[in-house]
Amino acid sequence: MIGGGKDAFIGAVHRLASNMDGLIELSCGALSIHPDVAKESGKLLFLPEDRTYTDYKEMLENESKMPADKRIDFVTIVTPNFAHFGPAMMALDKGFNVVVEKPITLSLEEAKQLQQKVTETGLTLCLTHTYSGYPMVKEARQLVKDGAFGSIRKIIVEYPQGWLSKLSEREGNAQAAWRTDPSKTGKSGSMGDIGTHAAHLAEYISGLKITQVCADLNIVVPGRAIDDDGNVLLKFDNGSNGVLIATQIAAGEENALKIKVYGEKGGLEWHQMEPNTLWVKWLEQPMQVYRAGSGYLSEVAKHNTRVPGGHPEGYLEAFANIYRNFALTLSAKLEGEKPTEHMLDFPSVEDGIRGMAFIENVVASSQSDQKWYDYQI
């Protein structure tokens, strides 16, 4: 693991999620660039001292020289956005598969280089767009795929958070500090941090691709260096329209990602904060409430569920689904087998490219006076 020292939020999440199924073991770490933190964090995680590093380069170098049966199989990169690209490129170069937090890089250009490297090395890269790991999101995707609703006509996805309602980056909040610093977070705050999740979810469920955007990004909290709020009108490749809202100044909201997809015959609604429920709506028929863990769900939903209906699964289980599918893919590859479709169902470098494209196109659109901005990748 690169990054994710003690007190880091997302590093801990990665460890909890990757532990869950007993398929993955943390073996070494460059958990912090601060030697003290790195050392203490390693100890807390029961890492051997000689595999506790402060420099990811040293770690990748050393680990690559270990015998195959001791060496790590993949590297997880949970540093701030600006520090994804370097470690990811080097890891691939050294022959390690990679798990990387979203957004994949700081720029679309970097993402493209990474894609090329993945192609060259034949290694596997997994991007942790957590929300597509939920079983009911997979059920939603399957329903759309199966044509349950006919052609999709409209998508509304909103992602309101309230945690940046104050100028917390000036009040010692480390998370807020890097996430609102353009040099560390990238070109957009609201869209890089959460809008890209929303865009991925919309495309993942609908199977459609965004082709045009009309964006309004705002710095709402005075003194902030980057947008903390944004609204985007969307057009998809089948001609349908949509709206994406991502804001971090919605005071009183936690992490209220919600999506609604409408087709000719019905639609669906899913709320991340009540993730085990999928509302399936029908024209002129009663709405149905699909529930995770139920016997009537699709194979893909079942493959991504651990407990029976009524035993709620959450964010960590969704995260663990991404890790499990990634691990199953690696195992299959190691054993010379072809990973199944279910195994390969985790976000890839291609999703990383689309995420970076989303950010860059939305930013460009927001700066433009023209209404519709054609998506450029």
Next chain:
Amino acid sequence: MIGGGKDAFIGAVHRLASNMDGLIELSCGALSIHPDVAKESGKLLFLPEDRTYTDYKEMLENESKMPADKRIDFVTIVTPNFAHFGPAMMALDKGFNVVVEKPITLSLEEAKQLQQKVTETGLTLCLTHTYSGYPMVKEARQLVKDGAFGSIRKIIVEYPQGWLSKLSEREGNAQAAWRTDPSKTGKSGSMGDIGTHAAHLAEYISGLKITQVCADLNIVVPGRAIDDDGNVLLKFDNGSNGVLIATQIAAGEENALKIKVYGEKGGLEWHQMEPNTLWVKWLEQPMQVYRAGSGYLSEVAKHNTRVPGGHPEGYLEAFANIYRNFALTLSAKLEGEKPTEHMLDFPSVEDGIRGMAFIENVVASSQSDQKWYDYQI
């Protein structure tokens, strides 16, 4: 009553709502231009035969000649949009106060003429934007007014319906037929029919005014003559931003008007389909659930409630609030008293102007390639 013959939707609603408090009695009607329907409808409503008309002009003429104690006090106009202006102008000319369905007229120009007539005659015009009649909407407005949330930063209002998901206007649905016919409904379908309610609600609760729009209106169902779907980015006069979504092709949705308003310190959320609840959100404190009929609510919410907490009120009661406030205003005026602020709390001709302006500006914006369209009234 003008319009609202048997089988009409909104005419029946007006009667149910105006009956409720025992303050208003239906005395005459030009309920339909079809003599048979007019006659039968009058009979069903226990109207005297000699006050059952087929022509609103005849009705207004006759009624205006009646002695003051027998004559009607006001006229309710529930015809399709294109037939609001004529009766309203004539009613005012003949000295009758007016209740008119929204949108107030077919065009902003007509609305302005009507406003001038109202000013000239000193009579009262009431526009039935029902949703501002709900007590918890009034509570929401009061909370914002009292500064509970600090300055308002963002408003998201969505109004999805699914009833026009098919080309019902070609399948004998009379409601669908006139509401999708530009000559009868006006320049926009989705925005005239429901978007204008959403815009009114946003302005009513926030006390802000829309100043710029960026609209995307769509004809989603092939063969339809007018937009049935639209998304609008908003700017308000305090610099805050918003999103308004109005669609009639959201298959499986009923009448799911929802609004979220966010300020510096918290925000609120209200759903028309669960109208007795107001979710009040706070930064770093638990959300509160305000409930209609509770003792802790503001005076204005209490004034607009009929039963104690836990006894749900609905759409007809909200509608009846508008009628009751209007009736109390007329009574006060008749008795030479100044109506109180609570009495005057019903949508007026000024709200009608803003509604028409919303429609026209959104249509103009949708046709423009320019991103932001300055509101013109």
Next chain:
Amino acid sequence: MIGGGKDAFIGAVHRLASNMDGLIELSCGALSIHPDVAKESGKLLFLPEDRTYTDYKEMLENESKMPADKRIDFVTIVTPNFAHFGPAMMALDKGFNVVVEKPITLSLEEAKQLQQKVTETGLTLCLTHTYSGYPMVKEARQLVKDGAFGSIRKIIVEYPQGWLSKLSEREGNAQAAWRTDPSKTGKSGSMGDIGTHAAHLAEYISGLKITQVCADLNIVVPGRAIDDDGNVLLKFDNGSNGVLIATQIAAGEENALKIKVYGEKGGLEWHQMEPNTLWVKWLEQPMQVYRAGSGYLSEVAKHNTRVPGGHPEGYLEAFANIYRNFALTLSAKLEGEKPTEHMLDFPSVEDGIRGMAFIENVVASSQSDQKWYDYQI
């Protein structure tokens, strides 16, 4: 109307509900035994002075001598429980139909006498168990009747309120005062006031009859003269079991009547505070959400609905359904026609008998050491 002077809760509800459909007109009243209140209340309701009484006997006497076309058709009795029986008996004797608040009388014995009088006179008595007036309750009953769930196995009905959490009867709360005074309210507080609604709802929806009870009634608030809380185990005539909870000391609850009915193949759930929704549950299939006003509902649900789906109806509409069905029944009878099943769908004197039996059996059971108490009527 007998009782229901200004500031009375339920009298106002009866007027709002009976006004709604324009079928019923308030013509006279003995609204209070206090002459001042009676007079002022009459004025507020636009009653003629000569039909504003202080004594119900005088009113019934006078009104019975009026010519048929001016005379009232029925009397509504909204006095406290102890003052139901006298007016109801006299009204029937004088040839008037009767609407009476629940519980029908102070004792089962009185209820039986009333039943006999109804039989003798051939007049119609309507008991306002409001909650069975909701369209989704009628849909629930229809689903059970149609065998959708197979044989019913279990019913859980709970009715928690919090308004008697304090000794409000000693703090000037007039409602609390009479409702906790055994001489005015009858043998049980919690069961008479709300438990009887819950029992009626359970029997109405399921079509089953309670045959045994095991009750635990409690005086929770020290100093109170009558039970304010109770739990009852139930057995029904098909051998199924149930639980009924009625409490007025559930601090923080409004009027949270909820019922769950389970059968062999599925079940249903309904909440009075969100009355337009009926949750329909299925074994091994997704739950469905039935919504008032939808086209797929049964005829009886539609007959008891006024507005389309998504326009919430509430408590007053449910109440108005009882009045409307009662009025339609009277009209049919007046015109020598047989009322339809839909018209006759309002609680009758037989339901009043069952309500009183419920109260008396539960009280007897609560006082007994024996577990199961056979229902005696």
Next chain:
Amino acid sequence: MIGGGKDAFIGAVHRLASNMDGLIELSCGALSIHPDVAKESGKLLFLPEDRTYTDYKEMLENESKMPADKRIDFVTIVTPNFAHFGPAMMALDKGFNVVVEKPITLSLEEAKQLQQKVTETGLTLCLTHTYSGYPMVKEARQLVKDGAFGSIRKIIVEYPQGWLSKLSEREGNAQAAWRTDPSKTGKSGSMGDIGTHAAHLAEYISGLKITQVCADLNIVVPGRAIDDDGNVLLKFDNGSNGVLIATQIAAGEENALKIKVYGEKGGLEWHQMEPNTLWVKWLEQPMQVYRAGSGYLSEVAKHNTRVPGGHPEGYLEAFANIYRNFALTLSAKLEGEKPTEHMLDFPSVEDGIRGMAFIENVVASSQSDQKWYDYQI
């Protein structure tokens, strides 16, 4: 681990939960008494062959002879109820701490013997009453403890499931088979399997103890050998009353454990299927919605939460909380430290005694004609 071979439900849950925090490692197993299953299960879990047993006695014998640094620290017992006592006693005898599924044993008598053994050995026993592991349950307990609601007056806990609506034990459902077989599951089906969870939750949150019960246990599905449904009236040691409903024939329900606790000044409500929310109700003030992961929660809630607000945690995290607290307790003891109150916050052998007492008293009450049955332990 003893029991929990492949396809077992609860064994897998224990592994997922104990993996999560990286504090516990599965080292050996007697996962099945069927050698093939045991072997295959061990392989799937990456257990060394020489630590994959088919006989728990052999396992405990062997492991107890291993050197301290290789030997397991504790044993998890996830066999059917009848096979808890033997392994637990032997494990304690051999010096191992124990985690055991609920109900702790087949009879109260066995539970008492186990308690004595725990006392004698000074070892730690942890009982997995999962539901008390949820952070919002801990918050609820803390609010009651802090006196937020004043004295507790009433508790309603219901636990409806639908999975035994059919005679599944005759249709090859292995879970149903042992859970409805009195020789394997104990004296009660519904109360042993789920009622005991509900009773534990009620006592855990309220801090009260059940002192009297009045129970109605039923075999609802014809042909079943043990109760699948039950309703229990409760009295607590402070004189307050309650109701407990546990049923497995509520067709269409998943695992819908819900609890409501009412005090003098307010109350709380928690639903297992939406576990990150705690509804906190107040007399005459708006209800508050407490959410897991929020900064305003108590220390104990925070200690039992892994991710920030809005990132839902679920059943496995609640389970993992029990394991983590147990592991932290063992660590502290190993290092000679006194475990903190937070560490010791997991169900113990004393809770096991109360659970068995609940089952036995409820069964005895159900068989009695007497209304109230005094709790005997």
